[in-house]
Amino acid sequence: MPAANLTRTEAEQRAGIVSSPAYDVTLDLTLPGDEFRSETVARFRATPGASTFIEATTVAIHELELNGRVLDPAAASDGTRIRLDDLAADNELRVVSTNAYTNTGEGLHKFTDPVDGETYLYTEFAVAEANRVYAVFDQPDLKAGVRFTITAPAHWTVLSNAASPVPVADETSRSSTWAFETGPAISSYIVAIIAGPYASWHGSAASVDGRDVPLGLFTRRSLAKYAEPDVMFETVQAGLAFYENAFGVPYPYGKYDQIFVPEYNWGAMENVGAVTFNEGYLFRSRVSDARREQRAIVVLHELSHMWFGNSVTMKWWNDLWLNESFATWASTLATSQVTEFTGVWATFASDEKTYAAEQDQLPSTHPIVAEIRDLADVEVNFDAITYDKGASVLKQLVAWAGLDAFQRGVGAYLAKHGGGNATLADLLAELEVASGRSLGEWSKAWLETAGVNTLRLVVETDGSGLIAAARIEQTAAASHPTLRQHRLAVGAYDLVEGALARTFRTELDIDGASTDVPELVGRPVPDLLLVNDDDLTYAKVRLDERSFATAIAHLADLDDPVGRAVVLGSAWDAVRDAELPATAFVRLVLAGIGRETQSSARGLALTRLETALGKYVAEDHRHIVAAEAGDALWAQAALAGEGSDAQLQLVKAFTRIASTPAHADVLGSLLDGSTALPGLAIDLDLRWELTIARAALGVGDDAELDAALALDDTAKGRQLAETARAARPDLEGKAAAFRRVATDVSLSNDLARAIAEGWRRAAPATLLAPTVPEYFDALETMWGRRSSNMAAIVVKGLFPAPLVAPDVAAIAASWLDSHPAAPAPLRRIVSEQLAELERALVARDLDARALEASLGEASFGGRAADPQ
Template identity: 55%
Template sequence: MPGENLTRTEAQERAALVEVDGYDVALDLTTGDEVFRSTTTVRFRAQDGASTFIDHISKQVHSVTLNGAELDVAAVNDGVRIQLEGLQAENELTVVSDAMYVNTGEGLHRFVDPVDGEAYLYSQFEVPDSRRVFAVFEQPDLKAEFRFTVTAPAAWQVVSNQPTPEPVVEGDTGTWAFEPTPRISSYITALVAGPYTVTRSELTSSDGRTIPLGIFCRASLAEHMDADYLFDITRKGFAFFEDQFGVPYPFEKYDQLFVPEFNAGAMENAGCVTFTESYVFRAQVTDAIRERRVVTVLHELAHMWFGDLVTMRWWNDLWLNESFAEWASTLATAEATEWTGAWTTFQAMEKTWAYRQDQLPSTHPIVAEIRDLEDVQVNFDGITYAKGGSVLKQLVAWVGLESFMQGVGAYFRKHAWGSTELTDLLSELEAASGRDLGDWSRKWLETAGVNTLRPKMELTADGIISSFAIEQTAPAEWPTLRPHRIAVGFYELEEEVLRRTHRVELDIDGESTDVPQLAGHLRPALILLNDDDLAYAKIRLDDESMATAIEHLRDIEEPLARALVWGAAWDATRDAETPASDYVDLVLANIGAETESTIIRLALAQLAQAARTYVHPERRAATIERVGDALWQLAEQAQPGSDAQFQFVGAFAGLASTDAHAAALRGLLDGTRTLEGLAIDADLRWQLLDGLVLNGAAGEEEIAAELASDDTATGRQFAARARATVPTAEGKEAAFASVADEAGASNMIVRYTGLGLQHVNDASSLEPLVARYHAAIQPIWDSRTYQVAEGLLVGLYPAVLADERLAEATRAWLADNESAVPALRRIVVEHLAGVERALKAQQRDA
């Protein structure tokens, strides 16, 4: 990655010199499997006599022509930047190059489907990767019109930001000349090409325009593509956002393309949204995943206004893009679709992510300091998405939804096709609501850390509350105490149901806030702070409430209240305030009655983490065995064909640890054992096989046989995970070497290998990798693109060891590499924090 960085200062200096009118980008995709011809002509204005640079990462630049003069390519091009000297008031630059296809999801990704041998392409440009496809001033505030001309096999689908024109066909080759885009940022331009299968529809926008719709996926997945459902969600999202924002959809068409080996969930390219094709359900998935897909669809749609129509000036406001889309998509999901419990899901999943991220040493204010591209790459995190979305939810509660939407609509109209900063939005929200948001911004957006809220009360001899207060604390590193809008709920057990019997809502601030409204009430069985999840804060239960929760969590009537209690219990476990073994007991006693798919999914993942890394090492093996036994029993007792049954079987496969467990997995896999209602499809077969490999009950022969029957992209990823799961030191070393020692593995193979490497019951097989990993950190960072480097450094870290030897090795690397770039150090610092937290939890569990 050396030389590919761009600092904010450089971007500001360039923006002061240059204003871009438009690009003509011609791409020839018929030149082979490794490179494609890229010809860029850019028209821009500049200060007379100024010098600057344009970005382009390519295999070879053939020519650079500036204002009619041929420049010496060797003199002006270093492989990352092309230097431009002696600029005029009006300039025209043409760059002809061979650019490279990638298999890392950064630039123009090329994938060959093992099912039919067909090649599929898609672009992914955020943060700095349109420069891998064409010459460009790669920063969000230098907006321009982009006109793409694409030469490709005539039988392909070719899709970009503008409606696809009819190609000019000569023999087997076609050329598509797209109309220019509106003024947009380079990172949301897009190109998707290949023999994709498409389903088309349309809708009518609020201004009366007909908006063409398209849903695309690979031909070998087409039978699994539920396009009608996705069109229905899309129409509901359009109607909801156009009504709420008061601004019609800003582009001419809306295509949604499900593409292979995608690094993220989706990307908001203007009018040309790309999604991970794991959202094309070839096998059974949990209801949690189905709901997440809906939220993702609406998240990207919200970006068409917030992010695409109006774009941040620099990446320090990335949070505003993502937080707004996260909040808006959850609101739309809850109010415009059948997934009415979306805010419960938000609390369970997003806020858990936010609280975890906000307690790392690398936490940062929501408005982060983004000095350069490396800073922003690591900032796609729980602060940027989940904490920001939580804080926006709180802001909406404070100013009112109607005022908030009025301010947002005014912001879109005022800054359409422009670039903005946070203050531009806040000024519109202040005008609409009449509130001063300066203090709110300083405390919530410009400081880091999460507050913890605890109830404090005094009781009379007969259990009457004589005084009640809410205490607020903050970590020493981030000592800000913040104002919160909060509710307090009282819950009593009535006919075996724990339901709310009283609620008060109030503003709190400072170290302690009295709640006189609760004086005189009989102390209830459960007191729940932050009832209805209005605030962004960790909560603690008093001892009696915790005892009630442990015994009756399954009996809490409202899903959101259950989610809050689940979250509080896990948070206390992570903070080593309660033993991990108690959390294991809590999950096993209550998860069988849980009805919310996302809560089940999250609790099972946390159960695995607690059993493997948080319980004391002396009782770890026994705990894992006990959990496996309980999960199998839960699977047998679950309603046939239910989401819970499906999740319990998957969790059992992941934690199986005995011969009896392996026998159950083998029976499900070969059909000699059945669970009523459970279909053993291709993906579940891989999960069951993974559990057998974990226990040494299957190996390469079985993996190869399963892959032979499922030689698909997904099958190959599952096979990589299974091979990395082999529970021996030799197996772990082979998995590590397969992706770390040689470049070439795709982004998804890297990801799945990491998942298998860390899938252990006995973590001693990872001990030889401690020194190996730390020796490889800097070479990996220096030799790989960001996405692959991060995937390797996260996936190959032997975190499950969670012992002092691992912590010491990581501390030593940090001490010896103080000059390593901040983005790299952050990854390693977060690893160390995870191990140190696990060690504290183990000590508490002792």
């Protein structure tokens, strides 16, 4: 059942009536089937005589009392809200109900491990799902302590925000009861319960105030061997010390558990003292250094929330960006300082900023401080504006105000508002005091307007090789015309003994449509002039003609990884804006990928190579370009260092873009061992990637798939088998996979994702064409039958994005025109997908025209893929 859609007006009105809530919650998790018993005693103060409501999404309410008065559940509750009338100054509400587990990653999620038959539970209460478990005023500014009493099977572990008590066993029922102390006063969306026979490890971290903070790590038993407790504990220990020093505020809670949970919708969630993580961060096989870096960032992201977001929390969801942007920026800074991944700011430039700019150019773009009218608005604003653009803008603010001043301001904000709720205005006030800068105009330009600026360096020479004039021109899209003040650097690079080395750098403020750069005047024209050197600001960058030519020819020779990231990001923006043919971008990546030394940069370049081949290279030539790109990647994989990170990434990229019978033979020979690359193990994950790739090419039979599943008959293995089946280039199979995801509401979140992922792997993409009319006809039905999160998984997963065709764009546009009253989040998803489709069509047109002139003149420098 979808939860009620709380509006901001309702939340503000209720906060004016209700105060000081506290909850005693008793749960029985031993019932058979898919339901559990919940009893809530809620105590709160209120305006005498007033009326309000409390959220409680239930299967059935059995007892309902308010201040000793028995209420009729049928009259007072609609299944998601309970009406509360004639309130007293001090109130006590008792609700006894039957509630339902979910398999969607919302509320209280239930999962049974196929390996050992054990059941695991966990909660996910963001954005407002706590009411699926107990009756609660489910909004962030009504913080409360919760005292849980939980009965569960005796061999389970039960965790919450407070420390776990010693359970009391009931020998007759083989159950135990955990009577927790009241947890800290926190917002309902970061309350947590985790229950099941989890494997566990324990450690501690030293706090600046002299405490030893207990640390816990928990996984399913069948995944215990992948836990890496030393890595997880060491990262938290270093991060806790870093944040305490940076903020000047001790760790605010009594413990810190990290729990890997199945079928999770997010990367992780910052529940107070009980952080839940996606099991994808348990590495069952060897992964790239980039993936390990990403895990470190996520661990430190969630840890930073304990201060920023949990101790000090937004009043309403319009300040969601404050939580997520700050954590994204802070975790990147911490990763660069306390882990082995010191080059993480290059990842930030390549990854976060690029995705932010892409989101910022969609029709659904919004200011960082978004208008959030209701919970439906929140659900779709967990996007790259909220996380990545916000973090990019904070990095710009740090460059403008100075890191020391910024950290002092944040520390003052945390100290002043700790344990409570605050707003953007509260944070800006402390930052103004610390930095001595007025931030009103900065906030209006950066936080309250949408869109990304484009910066171009225009250089004039005097004929003797010296720069006569230089200026940075700033432009903005007509739909979002704001020109902003930027603090940025310009770097001059020259080829010196085969390397592009920086020979000069100047930092300046720019504002308006044109800003002179007088520090460049009179200097020799360098081989490369890089705008936004060191990636200080958030903007798209365009290089002058000479610089771009140097970058294309010598990207791998640029020593600075952040500089390489800025150049490659500029080229990628140009592809998406139909200024650079996608084939030229493919050539750029393939020319330099073999010499890229940074794992994350290599991985992101390969991901964009795959996207360019799938979306932006002209269809008439795509098979040629993809075949030669695949050959080149296989050749470079064969030449990569034995057992190196580059070898692993190149082979995995090859599995994703393999497109010819010769490529399929290579994949098969790797599977059966007739071809081997020294140092490359065909482990569980790589075996599945090879199996899925061969299935997508139409050469992997049932026996091959069954063999892979026999080696990995786990929850993950079964999901990957579903992906492989749905990936097969078979019209009937594609239609069956489509209809299963579209119509089967019993599918779990991960299973729906797995099938949809295979369905989208369509070679050729025309295999998806028969389901296009069915998709648009069923959109509102698919949306209405599911929770918002599951509906988004299905609608996004089944949009025919691989089919880049004008008729698909026309159908999508027609649907939007003819369904003006469709739910706003649904219309947003469709409009975003349409915008990306239209962008791809324009990019393909440019690539087609460029390729007609150059196809016979260029080669990608690989060799034909040869399984021998």
